[in-house]
Amino acid sequence: MLENIVQEKPARLPKARRTQAFGYELLLDLYDCKKGACDDLALCYQFLDEIVPYLGMEKQSPPSIFFTDASRFPDKAGLSGWVPLVESSIVIHTLSVKDYISVDIYCCKEFDIDKAKEFTSKFFAPGRMDGQYVLRGLDYYK
Numbered sequence: 001m002l003e004n005i006v007q008e009k010p011a012r013l014p015k016a017r018r019t020q021a022f023g024y025e026l027l028l029d030l031y032d033c034k035k036g037a038c039d040d041l042a043l044c045y046q047f048l049d050e051i052v053p054y055l056g057m058e059k060q061s062p063p064s065i066f067f068t069d070a071s072r073f074p075d076k077a078g079l080s081g082w083v084p085l086v087e088s089s090i091v092i093h094t095l096s097v098k099d100y101i102s103v104d105i106y107c108c109k110e111f112d113i114d115k116a117k118e119f120t121s122k123f124f125a126p127g128r129m130d131g132q133y134v135l136r137g138l139d140y141y142k
Helices: 041-054 113-124
Strands: 023-031 064-067 079-084 088-095 100-107 128-136
Touching: 023 113, 041 064, 041 079, 041 088, 041 113, 100 113, 113 128
Parallel strands: none
Antiparallel strands: 023 100, 023 128, 064 079, 079 088, 088 100
16 A cells, blocks of 8 residues: 555654564665766675664674676666565665665664765765665564
8 A cells, every 4th residue: 555655754654554564665766876876886885784784683694795787788788686584674776877876774663864864875975865764564573
């Protein structure tokens, strides 16, 4: 349902709503990121590796990150990576041709949305960042 998506800055949800969700998902779209960030394997790996403890989450393994074959898929050139969490996962996709990065933080416990946005912004210096916050599994505990 659309009512489960919060597009404005949702610092905290009402307590009654918090206890109903199975998962909390922050979707970030970063436009006009700093030059070179979308192709910087070390930077994107570092982002995935460091955001986990910064948000108080637990890694199940180190991040995995891959280049997309730019000669076969020129419109998809960039990186894709993820880090599996005990609580779920964090995923990043970059598109070099547009200096665009998408980040998906999904966790089965609440996390600080503002901290996640600030951390992401410091790494990639986007000209613009849009976000959506989604409550997942609202009927899981019924």
